[in-house]
Amino acid sequence: MKSSVATGDEARQHLLEAILENAAHAIISTTIDGVITSFNHAAEDMLGYQAEELVGKHSPGVFHLGEQVVQRSIEFSKKLNIAVEPGFTTFVCHNDLGLDNQFEWVYIRKDGSSLPVLLSITALNDAAGVKTGYLGIAQDISQIKDTEKRLKRSNDELAQFAYRTSHDLKAPLSSIKGLVGFIEEDLENKDFDEVKQNLQKISQQAGKLENLVVDILNLAKADLENQPFETINLADFFEDLRQSYELMLNEKGVVFSFQTLGCINVKTQKTRLKQIVGNLLLNSIKYSDPSKKAMYVKVCSKVADDFCLFIEDNGLGIPLEHQGSLFDMFTRFHPNKAEGSGLGMSIVQKNIKSLDGSISFSSSDLGTAFTVKFPLIEELPIE
Amino acid sequence: MNKFSVMIIDDNEVDRYLLTRHLKKTGIVGKIFEADDGTSALEFFENYQSNKQENPNDFPPVVLFLDVNMPLMDGFEFLAKFADIRQSIEDQSIVVMMFTSSDNDEEKERAFAYPFVKGFISKSNVDSELLKDKIQSIV
Numbered sequence: 001m002k003s004s005v006a007t008g009d010e011a012r013q014h015l016l017e018a019i020l021e022n023a024a025h026a027i028i029s030t031t032i033d034g035v036i037t038s039f040n041h042a043a044e045d046m047l048g049y050q051a052e053e054l055v056g057k058h059s060p061g062v063f064h065l066g067e068q069v070v071q072r073s074i075e076f077s078k079k080l081n082i083a084v085e086p087g088f089t090t091f092v093c094h095n096d097l098g099l100d101n102q103f104e105w106v107y108i109r110k111d112g113s114s115l116p117v118l119l120s121i122t123a124l125n126d127a128a129g130v131k132t133g134y135l136g137i138a139q140d141i142s143q144i145k146d147t148e149k150r151l152k153r154s155n156d157e158l159a160q161f162a163y164r165t166s167h168d169l170k171a172p173l174s175s176i177k178g179l180v181g182f183i184e185e186d187l188e189n190k191d192f193d194e195v196k197q198n199l200q201k202i203s204q205q206a207g208k209l210e211n212l213v214v215d216i217l218n219l220a221k222a223d224l225e226n227q228p229f230e231t232i233n234l235a236d237f238f239e240d241l242r243q244s245y246e247l248m249l250n251e252k253g254v255v256f257s258f259q260t261l262g263c264i265n266v267k268t269q270k271t272r273l274k275q276i277v278g279n280l281l282l283n284s285i286k287y288s289d290p291s292k293k294a295m296y297v298k299v300c301s302k303v304a305d306d307f308c309l310f311i312e313d314n315g316l317g318i319p320l321e322h323q324g325s326l327f328d329m330f331t332r333f334h335p336n337k338a339e340g341s342g343l344g345m346s347i348v349q350k351n352i353k354s355l356d357g358s359i360s361f362s363s364s365d366l367g368t369a370f371t372v373k374f375p376l377i378e379e380l381p382i383e
Numbered sequence: 384m385n386k387f388s389v390m391i392i393d394d395n396e397v398d399r400y401l402l403t404r405h406l407k408k409t410g411i412v413g414k415i416f417e418a419d420d421g422t423s424a425l426e427f428f429e430n431y432q433s434n435k436q437e438n439p440n441d442f443p444p445v446v447l448f449l450d451v452n453m454p455l456m457d458g459f460e461f462l463a464k465f466a467d468i469r470q471s472i473e474d475q476s477i478v479v480m481m482f483t484s485s486d487n488d489e490e491k492e493r494a495f496a497y498p499f500v501k502g503f504i505s506k507s508n509v510d511s512e513l514l515k516d517k518i519q520s521i522v
Binding site: 036086163166167172173174177178179182201204205332333335336 | 394395397398400401414419448452453454484485487506507509
């Protein structure tokens with residue numbers, strides 16, 4: 001015990017060094033003028049510089065984003081009501097005024113890449129209380145920033161979704177309410193023709209509402225992942241789809257054909273695949289182009305190294321200027337041609353994503369061709 | 384008394400029908416022009432002279448009832464473009480009433496930024512008495 005007391009200073013020194021070298025955060029000390037005096041292991045890893053390249057030679061300014069330092073010097077000057085020069089003063093002006101100093105900064109690595117950090121700076125004082133330098137501790141917050149961005153994006157998406165669904169759900173209800181009012185009036189005046197027409201409109205509005213609710217539920221379902229993988233026969237699958245859409249195909253005069261290349265069986269989540277192909281098919285039928293002689297939609301599957309689906313039509317096509325927002329919710333590009341919730345392609349995309357697949361397309365006024373690719377799901381060994 | 388001519392800009396056929404019937408019931412509305420999207424409504428005003436000749440008594444409409452949520456060109460895009468056209472046409476008295484199923488404060492603010500937007504009518508809460516009051520208060 002005595003020996004440890006006798007070597008107390010030395011032990012403290014060892015402890016400090018151990019903390020410095022094992023810390024997960026970059027720890028950098030400087031002189032009062034900003035010359036780096038120590039640069040720990042985490043700082044080397046974070047920034048790609050070796051301690052000996054910087055210690056005694058440079059100021060932390062070498063790994064800061066220059067424009068940001070200038071920007072902050074202007075900000076701090078305003079906020080603190082003093083003239084803050086861009087440079088090392090910008091980093092430590094808060095300390096010199098006795099204020100807390102913790103801000104987010106952008107660091108530039110030796111290789112030129114950048115990363116966001118949360119940097120806390122404290123002043124170092126000697127035993128007599130005289131300032132001898134500064135100590136900066138920087139934490140890599142790129143993951144936090146990424147998560148923040150992702151959260152913000154999904155929040156925005158959710159807000160947009162809530163706004164649009166509440167609008168689109170409310171609109172047909174208001175219409176129905178209004179129509180009922182006039183039906184009552186027309187009944188009193190015995191205008192039965194008008195009543196009949198308005199009843200038909202109510203039925204259409206109710207149908208619209210029903211479709212929207214079904215689509216919203218399908219979109220919500222696309223986020224759930226508890227569906228079993230099963231082996232399906234693609235020819236049967238396409239034939240089932242053809243039957244589901246037979247009425248619409250006949251009504252629009254669109255010819256549906258399918259072809260299976262390679263293996264006819266594939267392992268997938270059937271309900272998801274049905275949502276994907278069903279929605280693409282529905283679009284091909286709804287937005288078929290009567291000005292073309294023989295309207296068609298062709299589906300072809302190819303199961304070899306991966307599972308590919310090709311869906312091709314000679315419909316109206318997706319207007320070039322809107323192709324970038326094809327998968328956005330509530331977007332519709334031929335609103336006068338057919339009814340729809342504007343959710344179909346979002347449903348398609350969500351389902352493809354959860355099957356680890358990808359989708360691409362090309363489209364012009366000659367028609368649209370989609371290519372959907374999924375990785376093959378290996379048969380799991382039976383336990 | 385002269386009746387006012389108005390215009391309905393709404394992609395929803397049923398909503399146009401409902402508003403038309405309510406407007407007729409007010410007894411103060413004459414000709415009702417209809418457009419099913421912002422683009423055709425703009426064209427209607429761009430062809431000012433020929434429309435004026437065709438409808439000497441009814442053109443231009445005094446009040447535009449404008450839907451907000453429309454595909455291709457929504458109500459706000461229409462307002463921005465209409466503001467320019469309105470400058471160039473001789474009749475500066477055309478006003479707009481938003482006709483919408485949402486009652487979003489942010490939307491109200493955006494719409495009222497245009498001095499010629501004079502009101503908001505909720506699609507779920509419209510009747511001829513209300514319309515009559517609103518029209519009489521602004522024309």
